[in-house]
Amino acid sequence: MAFREYKVGARMFGLAFGSSMFITLYMPAIDIAGVSATTSAMERQLAFGRVGGFSYEDPFLRGHGKPVTVDIVQDPKTGAAIEPTRAYVYPSEVPFPNGVRHPRILGELPSELSVSKGRMTDADEAQGAVFIVRETTRGGVSVPYIENVTATRGWTPDATLAKADDKNRAFIGKGKIMFVREGCWWCHTLLPEQTQDWQYFGAPPMLGDFNGESPTAFGSDRKAPDLTHVGSRNSSREWMMLHFFNPRLVQPHSIMPRYEYMWGDVDADGKPIDYDAWRAAYDEYESGNTIYPPEVPVPAADSEARALIDFVINLK
């Protein structure tokens, strides 16, 4: 007995499934690939570094191998005063972001400018590099590009870091890792919706705002305010510090978890933090036995809490 082989059915299946893959994978892919990166996309990826999730350089998501963002007012090479400038410092062996590694990601014109004017591809990971985002005009339209200032102006990573004190350094790349690892995005979205949401949480992102960033961590289940522009609504580091340590200190009805464990063992002065004593004192305050809550320790410069605050404050 000759068995039915389902030849027609198998081919129809291939055709049907293949067509839907063509429409839902190939067509969007070529469409999205034609989008040029915006200034925001360049700032984001230069601040975040290569990957915001699991990676070779940081398999346990501790924030290793990430750039430091600095705000400087002096030229690191000459010492001359310059306009306030935000620079992204990649010490040696810190992986470059995707747009620098694969300029094509930035889109046709920005990548051409970044390579020709910004000498972006001259940067060498082994040596480290410093990048800034600049804009120029092409045909009456402003086009952003990435400048490798180590090549164009001789700003070395060490010299650039030396021009920024602790107050002017932001560990945004490490903070993004904390944001992803701690699952902040399970409740706080990074995508205002195309509704009245704009009036509350700010403008939605544009098509080219994400080129080179991974993961985008938009979030899907909003149990808490959108954070896309949170740094513009609230830029108080003190508020953020209290809120991360115990959200109920600043918002009694908050259901956010306490992130006190991100402070580590010691505070900014190197003093050990006694969590049990703090919680006991807070319970006293909460039950009305004391008038003031206990002091929240200032996080150390290398703590995870500091990096997370840097990340959140810089979501403008």
Add this chain to the structure above:
Amino acid sequence: MFKYLFAKNEDIPAGSAAVFFGFSSIVWFVVGTAIGSFNAAKLAFPDFVMGSEILSFGHMRQVHVLAVILGWISMAFAMAMMYITPALGNTKLWSEKLGVWNCFLWNVGLSLGLFLLWLGVTSGREYSDLPWPIDIVVIVGVLVPLGINVWMTIKTRRVQGIYTTNWFFGAATFMVIIVFSVGNAPEFFQLTGLTEAYLTWWFAHNVLGLWITPVAAAIAYYVVPKVTGNPLYSHRIGHLHFWSVVVFYSTPAAHHLMSAPLPEWLKSFASVEGVLILVPAIAFVSNLLLTMTGKWRMFVENIEIKFTITGVMMAIPLNMQGGFQQTRAINWYVHGTGWMVAHAHLALLGFSTFLEAAAVYYGLQTLLRRKLYSLGLANFHFWMLLIGFTTYWVSMTIAGLIQGAGKIYEVPYIDVVIAEHPYMIARWVGGTMVFLGNCVWLYNMWKTARAGTVIPVGRLPHELAYER
């Protein structure tokens, strides 16, 4: 189990792999719902268990999601495939040894992956959270061996045609390999930006549409005719269901990102295709309910039919929601709210879980040749699942509507949080009921394996009377 890993294929009793998968799936269901209940408690009472990084909500949420999807749901699918596929082909499983290895690697790989996720080792992408080395383990150790076993069992069948259930099994095991490989491509190949965001939701949509929904439906196509003794109402409607799943369910992925700056043509296309998932849904539900003709007494008396038909009927609200909530007119109100959480649980804890539970109940009795130990405990399990789930679904739907109103009327967010609090407690109560019901189920199936009445040769489990 371990003694079979290195035994000869012929020496492994037929059905071993399916039994291992069956019990693994129940254990993962208990684990997954326990974590779910724990997480829900944290949302209702934020200071419940604090000061520990790995026990924080942000570390536990993805463990719950993947434990139930890859542990409970997918292992129950593997269990169903490993006894239904050969049964429908009048043959034995192509390789029992591959099946046992498949189960072993699945449990090891999933435990490792969830442990890493628990530590915070994540790709930061919803549903494809597992870091890429674990993705490769899932593809190579879990999905491909399962597919090979199913395809080869269908190929070496000893009957002329292929029954509806096996079309779905064969196609879904193929499609899920493609979906898992392509969906995780952003991690394998460092794809970034909107491509990454889109592929994240392409994966999340298609793993539901091309894996969970069709395989769960395929189980119903087997269990209802088998247990009631009625032939399937219409083979043709089954065709309509199958082909419309392949064509319509594989295309609307972008409707998960209606607010993202994706190309507008893509969102509009996805939205239209999304409404068309009503075609397979209506075909499926009508076909199965019409198959029940004359046997509706079994909906009350028989535990497998009770679970299956409840699951089939849940496909009605599920697809009415699914088809319409993704259109722009409704999506702007409910997107990102508890409504979606309720909908996701209607799909996974309502529709598909009830169908899989039926397959595991029926399959374990068939394979172990033991009658179910206690109908009373099984009914308790059923009602705990149904009432627990309904409590969850109703409370989260209300919470979602509150959130939606808060969103469009620009209510300060904290007022939404305050308004949601009672529903968060209700959700925790509902989820905990599901967890407790599952503990009873594990006990019941364990007792079935040990102390259930032996089913005589030539008899089917549902032909014997319940004893307890």
